[in-house]
Every structure is written in C-alpha cells, then in structure tokens.
Amino acid sequence: MMASTSSSRQNSSGPMAPSSSAIRALSLELKSLMEEPLEGIRAKLVNEENLFEWEMAIFGPPDTLYQAGYFKAHMKFPNDYPYSPPTVRFLTKVWHPNVYENGDLCISILHPPVDDPQSGELPCERWNPTQNVRTIMLSVVSLLNEPNTYSPANVDASVMYRRWRDSNGKDKEYENIIKKQVQASRVEAEKDGVIVPTTMEEYIMKPKPRPSFPQDNIDMDDFYDDDCYDMDDEDDCSDDEEYQEDDGEDSGNGES
Amino acid sequence: MSSESPPPAASGDNQDELILAQKEAIAQDIASNASLVGNLEPVYSLEREFSHDAVFMTKIGNLKGRYAELRRTRPDGNCFFRAVAYRYFELLLHRPDEYERIKALLPRAKAQMIELGMPTFTLEDFYDNFMDHVDRVGQAHMDAQQLFETFNEPGQSDYLVVFLRLLTSMQLQRNAEFYQNFMEGDKTVAEFCATEVEPMYNESDHIHITALTEATGISLRVIYLDRGSQTEASLHDFPDQGESAATTPLVHLLYRPGHYDVIYPVKSTSESGPATSNATVTTTAELSS
Secondary structure (H helix, E strand, C coil): CCCCCHHHCCCCCCCCCCCHHHHHHHHHHHHHHHHCCCCCEEEEECCCCCCCEEEEEEECCCCCCCCCCEEEEEEECCCCCCCCCCEEEECCCCCCCCECCCCEECCHHHCCCCCCCCCCCCHHHCCCCCCCHHHHHHHHHHHHHCCCCCCCCCHHHHHHHHHHHHCCCCCCHHHHHHHHHHHHHHHHHHHCCCCCCCCHHHHCCCCCCECCECCCCCCHHHCCCCCCCCCHHHHHHHHHHHHHHHHHHCCCCCCC | CCCCCCCCCCCCHHHHHHHHHHHHHHHHHHHHHCCCEEEEEEHHHHHHHHCCCHHHHHHHHHHCCCEEEEEEECCCCCHHHHHHHHHHHHHHCCCHHHHHHHHHHHHHHHHHHHHCCCCHHHHHHHHHHHHHHHHHHHCCCCCHHHHHHHHCCHHHHHHHHHHHHHHHHHHHHHCHHHHHHHCCCCCCHHHHHHHHHCCCCCCCCHHHHHHHHHHHCCCEEEEECCCCCCCCCEEEEECCCCCCCCCCCCEEEEEECCEEEEEEECHHHHHCCCCCHHHHHHHHHHHHC
C-alpha cells in the first residue's frame, strides 16, 4: 500500500501535525452544530475528509441592513486548535469596515492575545481555548451590524459607515451598497437551494436540513435551545473602545 | 520580549504574520530541543548549566541535601501549569485521599466556572477530559509510564493545561476585589485573565500560583534559584502558611528566572515516576565527560 506523503497533512497553515486535541475539539463542535444548529448559521465541511476547513453560511439577521442576505465564508482551523484561533474569509462580497478586500475577516476574537500596541482591540475580546465556532459566529453576526471602526480593515467602508451612522441613515451610500450585496447574495442562495429566513420567527426557528447542507439524519426538532452565550462582555468592550477613541477625537458620537 | 516592534502605523496583517511566523519558529526550536515533560535527573545535573556562577553553584550545593531529583518541563510558557499537573497526577497514583478530595472538589469548581460565563460547551470538554484523567490515574487504570506518555503528547498535555488555566482564571475572577490590588495599571482582573491566564503559552507569576493553589487546595512549595545574595535558595509555600509550616507541601517546584521544573524531595524519590535510573546515569556520565 502506498502511503500518502505530505498531502495527508490536513492543514497547510502550520508545519506541525494536527494535534489530537484539535481533532477532538473540531469533531465535537461539528457534531454539536449538526445537532443543535446556531440560529442563522449553517456549517459543513468543505471536504468531508478534512475537519480543518469549514464552510459557513450566515443568514442576515432580520431587522438589520443584512436582512435576507446569504453570506458564505470559509473557516480554517490551525493544527494547534483550540490553542490558536481559526481564520474566517468571506466568499460572498461583503462591504464592511472589518472585512478586507479579499474577504478576510478581522475580528478581535480571532486574534491571539499578544500584546499588540497597534491594535485598538481590548484584551477581553481575544482568543482563548474556550472560544469555539459558536462564540465566533455569534461575534461575527453581531459585528456585521455593529462594526468596529477603531481598527478598520476597510477604511473606505469604515468612513462610509460612520457617515451613515452619524447622519442617522440620511447618508445612504453605505446602506445602498449593503442592500445591493444582500440582493446579489440571494442569487447565490437560490443556486444553493437555500431559503433564507426573512422574519425573526423564521430566523430563530430550527433549521431543516437543506440539500446543500446535508446534516445526517438528526431530528432537529428535539433540539431547540437558544444557545446564546453571554455577549455582554464583548459589548462592554466595544463600547469602552468607542468611548476611548471618541473621547477627545470626535466627541458627540454617541453609540446607538 | 520581541525587541523589534513594528512601526506603529502599519495597519496590519503582514507585520502580524511576520511576528507570528517568527514566534512559531522560536516555539518549534524549543519544542525540538525539550520534551514537554522530561525524565528524572539528579539535582546536581543543574550544576552543568551554572558551573560558571558561584552564587548558583552554592545554592545548588545546598539544595542537594534536601532534593534528590529534578524533572524538566518545556519552557513554552505553560511550564508552571504543566509541572504542577504532572506532579499532581503522579501523586494521585498512590494517594487515594487526594483522589477523593479532588474528585469532590472539581464538580463544584466547574459549576463556578459556568456561573462566571465561561462557554459551557468547551468548558465541559476540558473538564470531562481532566476528570477522566483524574479517574484513570486515581483508579489505577493508568500507570506512571502511561502518564508520562500522556503528558508528552502535545494535544492531550495541553488539554490538561487549559483546564488548570481556567481554574486559575475562575479563582481570580471570583475574588476579583482582592486580586485587583495586584493588577498593574488600570487592568481589570477579567482583562488580566483574558490576556495572561486563559490563553496558552503565557507565563505564570506569583498571582497564578496563589490562585491555582487556592482553587485546588493543592499545596505547593517553590524553591527560587535566583541571583539573590543568600547561600540558600529561598522558598515560598502556597498557600502561605506563615509560621506554622507544619505540613509538607504536596508539590515542589524549582524556579529559575522565567521557568518552573518539578523537583523531588529526598524522601519521595522512590515514588517518583517512570524514569529509569539507568537513563539518569547516562545523562550524568555525558555531562561529566
């Protein structure tokens, strides 16, 4: 029998072999997300053979600019997960202060807790081994609607967002771009055969297995649990952040 | 530690990646040179490293009367937690009283961690894994050799370390008012836990030791081998017993600036782990040649 050589390595992002803890943690998380999906989120492996690359679908939360949007992203896990964070890259075009041109998402929860004077992130939002796909995705969904303008990945989007926010929505440039992208994403959803929830009731409902996201034969009706971790800490952080930044620089920029 | 900090204006990614790549290279270098947990060595093997230093040599000389052996841990920032965990599991092999005590204590600790808002899903996993190892060792389903192998398997070894970090964080946060006195600047205890306690590879300090020993009830003695002017290495017991140091601590660690190793008092060598004395002799012979 021919042994496969380097191609058997599951993740190219680190030279070390995947650790048993990474496989353990990822298997558990995947199973859990299949059994109790997170509202507004679908997860699957990009390739059944590789536990270290996931495809996520994010439904835009109702009553936000992103309502009815369908955003796909790849999540890549390092070999030493959960000691180091995964990376998230949007496949769908997303115009957002914290998303780079190439789709890479910049969010503090995915950053190692190194002392990093360049970054305005507060330490309490940083990665630690108890963070997981659920906590990440909750942060991502919350970030969509509440960008962090302190250390933007897309400066133009950030400026535009602030104009929109500070004019209480009168300056519609930001809003229009998002709406256009949401519109475009619906074509993708149709192609994937996915019905995107548009009302809050549908959004928080237990998802049914979709053709594009096969979820084994698990009866999802048995599990519904509003598995919402306490996000207060994070919110507090971003508020402080805004506060510190705005203090002195451009006052009168109250967070809504 | 990194002496070359990137220009403050750099927005990002590339600098970050370079720093991370360099850190990873250093970590790999350390990893290829030091086991997570080493074999037993005689205490005098330390003399090799400090032969040029009279202060250290005197202190090591005085240490030899009280301590027989040493077990090195990898200097990866997790050494304190790994050293405590290893030595404690080793003790559980033949301390049914400790096994009963810790078995009763940990479920309460877990409940307190959940109360603090640690993500249940992952916390449960770290807890279950830790408890499973406590049981296996306490019920003799795992022997010293298997324990040694477990601690040298990176994924598993680190899983155990994470749980001790979370325990430490829990203790600090539950007593935040007290520990706030030891914070530098205007850092809150929660922020300290998020940056210095919960994440892997962050070195431990006095405050970590205090919190972990409080949380677990594991008594600990740290022997400080530093450049202080005394002829004896100074020691510190956790929890602080003050004058009435009646009981001998369970776990003994040797501290050299920036690093903790396990150290074994003269008496307890017979019960200490899988390293063969043959291996020890070989090492020593190599050293003296």
